[in-house]
Amino acid sequence: MTRDERRAALEQIANEVRACSACRLAEGRTRAVPGEGDPDTEVVFVGEGPGFNEDREGRPFVGRAGGLLVRLLASVGWRREDVFITNVVKCRPPDNRDPEPDEIAACAPFLRRQLQVLDPAVVVTLGRHSMATFMPGARIGQVHGTTRPADPATGAADALVFAMYHPAAALRTPALEHESLEDIARVPGVLQRSRDRRAGAAPGAEPAGPPEPGVHDPVPAPAAQPAEASAPATPAEPPATADGASQLTLF
Ligand code: SF4
Numbered sequence: 001m002t003r004d005e006r007r008a009a010l011e012q013i014a015n016e017v018r019a020c021s022a023c024r025l026a027e028g029r030t031r032a033v034p035g036e037g038d039p040d041t042e043v044v045f046v047g048e049g050p051g052f053n054e055d056r057e058g059r060p061f062v063g064r065a066g067g068l069l070v071r072l073l074a075s076v077g078w079r080r081e082d083v084f085i086t087n088v089v090k091c092r093p094p095d096n097r098d099p100e101p102d103e104i105a106a107c108a109p110f111l112r113r114q115l116q117v118l119d120p121a122v123v124v125t126l127g128r129h130s131m132a133t134f135m136p137g138a139r140i141g142q143v144h145g146t147t148r149p150a151d152p153a154t155g156a157a158d159a160l161v162f163a164m165y166h167p168a169a170a171l172r173t174p175a176l177e178h179e180s181l182e183d184i185a186r187v188p189g190v191l192q193r194s195r196d197r198r199a200g201a202a203p204g205a206e207p208a209g210p211p212e213p214g215v216h217d218p219v220p221a222p223a224a225q226p227a228e229a230s231a232p233a234t235p236a237e238p239p240a241t242a243d244g245a246s247q248l249t250l251f
Contacts, residue, residue, distance in 0.1 A: 006039035009117045023106035025091035031058035035086025042121040047087045048129040055092035065167040115155030121194035127166030134161040145183040160194040
């Protein structure tokens with residue numbers, strides 16, 4: 001699929017999301033939030049659902065939690081437009097309550113189709129509802145910062161899943177923000193491992209089952225990252241590929 005074909009396919013899904021009334025969340029939304037980002041990206045971030053600001057703007061992660069996500073990305077030299085950002089439910093739950101299982105199930109085909117189009121190397125889950133979609137039965141306190149192969153039934157045919165806390169939770173709890181900075185520092189290494197797996201360079205490198213509770217990804221944090229990386233960094237300009245798509249830089 002070419003970049004233009006991917007972009008068109010994602011826009012088709014987005015139009016269907018904007019017209020969707022398949023669950024009760026359609027009743028209270030101002031704008032549906034399909035997701036956005038680079039159609040050629042290798043990394044997809046999946047949150048839980050739109051909040052107040054996202055519902056007004058129709059874009060994901062534009063409030064305070066989005067600001068933290070941008071800072072987390074900047075800490076590894078990435079920009080939000082280099083990745084794709086979406087949610088498990090595309091319409092805001094009332095009063096920012098958790099999405100219900102039937103709402104997540106109703107919306108799941110949209111996320112699955114987005115992942116089929118994007119074919120990412122890495123899916124980063126943000127928060128426990130997103131994690132539960134890709135790591136059923138896992139507990140966020142035990143599996144954040146760890147990877148496992150994605151179930152192709154999710155739409156991600158050949159990806160590693162990496163779990164993180166939701167940025168909104170990290171904003172509420174400074175310790176979680178610190179852990180989130182440590183977790184995201186592992187993501188470029190996970191991307192490299194996934195690239196190697198997809199190229200067939202490291203067959204069998206990933207465990208078939210879930211990770212041991214509390215065992216974090218063994219990929220070390222990039223040495224170039226400063227320990228006090230909580231301040232926004234100036235991201236490096238990623239090199240462009242022949243068709244203009246950005247290539248995520250590995251540090
Ligand atoms: S949350 Fe998903 S399934 Fe429910 S109305 Fe919105 S787009 Fe449709």
